[in-house]
Amino acid sequence: MNRRIRLRIGALGGGGLMALASCADTAARVDVDSPIIEFVEEAPGELVAVDRLPQTVLAGLRLSEIDADSWRGALGVFSGPVPGPDDLTPPMLGTYEVEADRLVFRGRFPFVRGLQHGVRLDLEVLGRLSGRDAGSGIVTHEFTPPETEPGPATRVTAVYPTSGRVPMNLLKLYIHLSAPMRFGEAYANIRLVDENGDVVPDAYLEMPQELWDPERTRLTLFFDPGRIKREVDPNLQLGLPLQAGHSFRVVIDPGWRDARGQPLAEGFEKVLTVVEPDRTMPRAEDWQVEAPGVRSVAPVQLAFNEPMDHALAERMLVVLDANGAPVLGTVQVGGEERSWSFTPERPWQAGRYVIDVHPDIEDLAGNNLAHLFDVARGEDVRVETEDARARIPFVVGS
Numbered sequence: 001m002n003r004r005i006r007l008r009i010g011a012l013g014g015g016g017l018m019a020l021a022s023c024a025d026t027a028a029r030v031d032v033d034s035p036i037i038e039f040v041e042e043a044p045g046e047l048v049a050v051d052r053l054p055q056t057v058l059a060g061l062r063l064s065e066i067d068a069d070s071w072r073g074a075l076g077v078f079s080g081p082v083p084g085p086d087d088l089t090p091p092m093l094g095t096y097e098v099e100a101d102r103l104v105f106r107g108r109f110p111f112v113r114g115l116q117h118g119v120r121l122d123l124e125v126l127g128r129l130s131g132r133d134a135g136s137g138i139v140t141h142e143f144t145p146p147e148t149e150p151g152p153a154t155r156v157t158a159v160y161p162t163s164g165r166v167p168m169n170l171l172k173l174y175i176h177l178s179a180p181m182r183f184g185e186a187y188a189n190i191r192l193v194d195e196n197g198d199v200v201p202d203a204y205l206e207m208p209q210e211l212w213d214p215e216r217t218r219l220t221l222f223f224d225p226g227r228i229k230r231e232v233d234p235n236l237q238l239g240l241p242l243q244a245g246h247s248f249r250v251v252i253d254p255g256w257r258d259a260r261g262q263p264l265a266e267g268f269e270k271v272l273t274v275v276e277p278d279r280t281m282p283r284a285e286d287w288q289v290e291a292p293g294v295r296s297v298a299p300v301q302l303a304f305n306e307p308m309d310h311a312l313a314e315r316m317l318v319v320l321d322a323n324g325a326p327v328l329g330t331v332q333v334g335g336e337e338r339s340w341s342f343t344p345e346r347p348w349q350a351g352r353y354v355i356d357v358h359p360d361i362e363d364l365a366g367n368n369l370a371h372l373f374d375v376a377r378g379e380d381v382r383v384e385t386e387d388a389r390a391r392i393p394f395v396v397g398s
Helices: 055-063 068-074 123-130 233-238 310-315
Strands: 004-011 017-024 036-042 045-051 075-078 094-099 102-107 117-122 138-143 156-160 165-167 172-177 190-193 218-222 247-252 268-275 288-290 300-303 317-320 329-333 339-344 351-357 390-396
Touching: 036 117, 036 138, 045 075, 055 094, 055 102, 055 123, 068 075, 068 117, 068 123, 075 102, 117 123, 156 268, 288 390, 300 351, 310 329, 317 339
Parallel strands: 165 268
Antiparallel strands: 004 017, 004 036, 036 045, 045 102, 075 117, 094 102, 117 138, 156 172, 172 218, 190 247, 247 268, 288 300, 300 339, 317 351, 329 339, 351 390
16 A cells, blocks of 8 residues: 555635645545645655646646746755745755646655655646646645665765875765665765864865765765866865875764664775876877677776776766677776776677767866866867767777
8 A cells, every 4th residue: 555645735814725734544535626745655666746736737737848947846845844935945856747637746866764855836836837727825745754664774885986096186076875875964974084183174065956876875076176176266265175295084974874864884984195186188099908809708898097987987988889889788997997897798799899988088087088177277178079089999809
């Protein structure tokens, strides 16, 4: 049986609305014309739905081309209580659809178990989007997805780059965890500490929406680009967060909570030994390829001449056959992100292949094949995107 948290809406004087929330395994009795907001757990996932909207409104929404910002203005779902009028907390990212007789929101990230969530429904905006009369007023509602059974404690499994030596203008870190994490708590639980044990202030770029992968097990953490780029105010006032010739520690607190509300099994630290900044573009022609044997499933291997961005290296290189068709297989990024390999699903056939390298692949400082991340005034080093695309040939068999 689907577990639902339902909202009954009744009219107040002056066109206002009153929301009465109840949590039950079966639907509550409601007035025929009253919309119902509900949190629903059903295959293939969980969602927030608005039922009992007028059919004319649903029909209008189906026919309208509505952008994401407009949808969020009509139906905002929040990882926390509904913000007040002066609170600029953005709604959750996700998709909106009209399904049968209801309007549905599916979050890009899972709803956090045990955390109170808020919903804000603006009937006037909904009416404008549909071109129909949806009524008037704003409805707010809060619900808390039930806790799941406790499992193994969540751990930090890796922090990229894995190399201990990083350039002074290191752009970002990737923090991998063994289970989904709670949204909105990352920045309070990750610190950059210098050799004296002092926290480096304003080291990271704190985004209103933390940068998680869809499973919420990988966090992308940017060092403040304003401090990295030369000749901009944060850089001139504060300097780079990392300094060459010194060591720093990325400290992850054990109190960081996962999606179940449980703290990490233990804290985590990574030492960064900082070297001079990297202000040169990667050159694919400097990479070395090693071809596999014919009729084998051995990997084709590529050696970089510097560490590369781990996440981008996993998806920015594609093996193509002589006809330009992608070869199916598995990618692995090697130690310290200095190598890349591709293992095919089927044995290699004799012939010519290329490794197609997208120009957006980056080194640790955010430099890609098309341009530098940090460009000094009057130093515009840039290549057209298609001209920057690299194709590294290799031959299987002879």
